[in-house]
Amino acid sequence: MNVARKSFAKHWQLYLILIPPILFFIIFKYYPMANAVLAFKDYNVTKGIWGSPWIGFKNFRLFFDNPIFWTLVKNTLLISLYQLLVGFPIPILLALALNEVRHAKFKKLVQMVTFAPYFISTVVMVSMIMLFLAPRLGFVNLALNALGMDSINFLGEPGMFRSIYVWSDLWQSAGYASVVYLAALAGIDPVLYEAAKVDGASRLQKIIHVDLPGILPTVTILLILNVGNIMALGFEKIYLLQNPLNTSSSEIIATYVYKMGLLNANYSFATAVGLFNSVINLVLLVLVNGLAKRISSNSIW
Amino acid sequence: MASPFSATTAPGSSRAYRIKNSAGDRVFMAIIYTALSLILIAVLYPLIYILSSSISSPDAVSSGKVWLWPVDISFEGYTTLFSTPLILTGYANSLFYTAAGTLISVTLTIMIAYPLSRRSLYGRSVIMVFVTFTMLFGGGLIPTYLVVKQLGMVDTRWALLIPNAIWVWQVIIARSFFQSSIPDELVEASELDGCSDLRFIWSVVLPLSKPIIAVLVLMYAVGQWNAYFDALIYLKSDHLFPLQLILRSIIILNNGAGAMDVAEMVEKQHLSDLLKYSLIVVATLPVLCIYPFVQKHFVQGMLVGSVKG
Numbered sequence: 311m312n313v314a315r316k317s318f319a320k321h322w323q324l325y326l327i328l329i330p331p332i333l334f335f336i337i338f339k340y341y342p343m344a345n346a347v348l349a350f351k352d353y354n355v356t357k358g359i360w361g362s363p364w365i366g367f368k369n370f371r372l373f374f375d376n377p378i379f380w381t382l383v384k385n386t387l388l389i390s391l392y393q394l395l396v397g398f399p400i401p402i403l404l405a406l407a408l409n410e411v412r413h414a415k416f417k418k419l420v421q422m423v424t425f426a427p428y429f430i431s432t433v434v435m436v437s438m439i440m441l442f443l444a445p446r447l448g449f450v451n452l453a454l455n456a457l458g459m460d461s462i463n464f465l466g467e468p469g470m471f472r473s474i475y476v477w478s479d480l481w482q483s484a485g486y487a488s489v490v491y492l493a494a495l496a497g498i499d500p501v502l503y504e505a506a507k508v509d510g511a512s513r514l515q516k517i518i519h520v521d522l523p524g525i526l527p528t529v530t531i532l533l534i535l536n537v538g539n540i541m542a543l544g545f546e547k548i549y550l551l552q553n554p555l556n557t558s559s560s561e562i563i564a565t566y567v568y569k570m571g572l573l574n575a576n577y578s579f580a581t582a583v584g585l586f587n588s589v590i591n592l593v594l595l596v597l598v599n600g601l602a603k604r605i606s607s608n609s610i611w
Numbered sequence: 612m613a614s615p616f617s618a619t620t621a622p623g624s625s626r627a628y629r630i631k632n633s634a635g636d637r638v639f640m641a642i643i644y645t646a647l648s649l650i651l652i653a654v655l656y657p658l659i660y661i662l663s664s665s666i667s668s669p670d671a672v673s674s675g676k677v678w679l680w681p682v683d684i685s686f687e688g689y690t691t692l693f694s695t696p697l698i699l700t701g702y703a704n705s706l707f708y709t710a711a712g713t714l715i716s717v718t719l720t721i722m723i724a725y726p727l728s729r730r731s732l733y734g735r736s737v738i739m740v741f742v743t744f745t746m747l748f749g750g751g752l753i754p755t756y757l758v759v760k761q762l763g764m765v766d767t768r769w770a771l772l773i774p775n776a777i778w779v780w781q782v783i784i785a786r787s788f789f790q791s792s793i794p795d796e797l798v799e800a801s802e803l804d805g806c807s808d809l810r811f812i813w814s815v816v817l818p819l820s821k822p823i824i825a826v827l828v829l830m831y832a833v834g835q836w837n838a839y840f841d842a843l844i845y846l847k848s849d850h851l852f853p854l855q856l857i858l859r860s861i862i863i864l865n866n867g868a869g870a871m872d873v874a875e876m877v878e879k880q881h882l883s884d885l886l887k888y889s890l891i892v893v894a895t896l897p898v899l900c901i902y903p904f905v906q907k908h909f910v911q912g913m914l915v916g917s918v919k920g
Binding site: 313314316317318321323325327328330331334337338339340341342343344345346348359404407408410411416419422423424425426429430431432433434436437438440441442447449452481484485512513514546550564567568571572577580581584585587588591592595 | 635636639640643644646647650651653654655657658660661672673675719720722723725726729731732733734738741742745747748749750751752753754755756757758759762773774775776777807808809833836837838839840844855856858859862863884887888890891894895898899902903
């Protein structure tokens with residue numbers, strides 16, 4: 311305790327400036343966590359969160375018994391896995407390829423251009439997708455017509471939704487995601503490259519035997535973080551891309567929570583659904599982290 | 612493993628082997644350059660297409676004549692946009708949210724990141740866990756909404772400035788930067804000279820931390836300029852709407868009538884396709900304009916955070 315008192319006396323100014331940010335976390339992060347007890351209550355506006363009667367797991371049972379439950383879980387998982395399969399390895403390949411380029415200007419150009427879409431907002435991104443894929447004037451359909459093919463109503467086809475979401479996301483974030491790997495590649499000991507050269511390794515062999523092992527720790531950590539976010543999809547983008555024709559494959563847990571909770575004012579039920587999502591997310595993160603720790607001794611904590 | 616690596620040990624074959632190898636390398640490099648060029652085109656084409664469409668004539672756009680470069684250059688889209696009151700209000704609102712929100716966010720982030728970077732601060736690891744835990748688990752949409760509602764922030768500008776003010780990832784990045792770039796010796800020397808912590812922050816830490824401040828400003832500003840979801844759930848009065856929300860109603864909901872005067876909209880029907888492209892450019896340009904200037908700092912700052920986070 312002596313240490314504490316000494317630190318308080320010496321750094322009272324630092325503790326003072328910590329107060330507003332800590333209040334922020336208590337009010338906007340921890341208080342909502344406490345509010346999540348709503349999931350176990352029958353919310354009544356006049357009685358408030360704490361005054362409303364407890365109903366145990368009824369909201370959860372309502373959700374699990376609802377036929378939409380499996381559709382939501384399936385859609386959420388399928389989009390996430392697809393996203394992981396495409397969005398995770400491609401930035402690594404992009405970084406490995408860029409790392410081979412010796413023309414500084416070309417390298418910089420590719421990096422700057424691929425990085426730029428990261429700064430486009432979700433609304434603009436979705437607007438672009440809609441304009442490009444529009445059945446009448448979208449350039450994708452105009453191109454199809456020019457090749458003698460019929461127009462496709464891309465956003466009206468439930469089967470196309472996942473691909474549209476995943477590949478447009480790759481377009482937007484691949485450049486940004488590759489930066490971390492490029493940094494990891496830059497950190498590899500040059501001696502290893504010289505040794506590979508002396509041994510007569512080709513460029514491909516150099517990538518396989520020097521580059522890949524060199525960035526493996528970074529790859530593992532990012533993979534863990536990615537898997538841990540499996541249930542936390544780009545909800546804003548999916549919500550904007552949704553239309554009545556594609557909901558059978560585009561309705562995910564998060565969009566359902568928004569519709570149930572804020573549009574239908576079914577607060578308790580939506581909170582339960584959201585809580586289910588967060589818990590699954592946390593469990594996945596812990597599991598994958600534990601697995602990575604055992605396999606490669608890399609872990610995020 | 613045997614063949615490529617043992618080749619050099621046999622003196623006679625090494626030369627021939629190396630030539631063969633470098634031919635393979637040349638093919639490999641050709642593939643890489645081709646792939647990267649294709650990626651470059653794939654990323655660039657949609658951007659150029661939008662820009663070209665936005666400055667083409669309305670007729671060229673609505674008859675699908677634009678393929679790469681603008682057709683019959685005209686700035687009608689932009690002049691229409693900038694004479695529409697709702698767009699102007701949205702633009703002004705977005706500028707306000709971006710400026711005010713960035714100021715609040717950067718200040719709060721430094722206020723928590725700097726103390727947490729000081730090793731002598733008692734309890735800093737507990738606070739760090741307290742902060743990072745919120746990255747892993749949250750109360751969810753509805754409980755957060757109810758807090759904001761209880762605080763009376765719904766349908767006020769505060770709802771877009773406060774509830775999302777601090778991003779944990781930015782705190783981690785800033786803290787790592789402070790830890791690695793403010794030498795302990797400097798802190799000790801200033802303590803010996805009787806410099807208070809606040810004075811030290813003001814006259815030593817902040818001037819030394821321009822790169823990280825640039826990163827924080829950029830990230831928060833971009834986030835704030837691009838945000839629409841908080842506005843969607845918390846705001847009801849359209850005079851408070853940021854540009855992104857107006858963009859959504861015009862392009863995504865195709866609901867121009869709600870956003871503009873109906874008569875005006877009918878009159879400008881032939882403009883509507885063009886307007887969408889102009890609107891996209893107008894909503895994106897401010898962010899893309901500052902990007903090249905801070906890109907260097909940005910990459911550096913991101914790396915500091917990710918390597919030592």
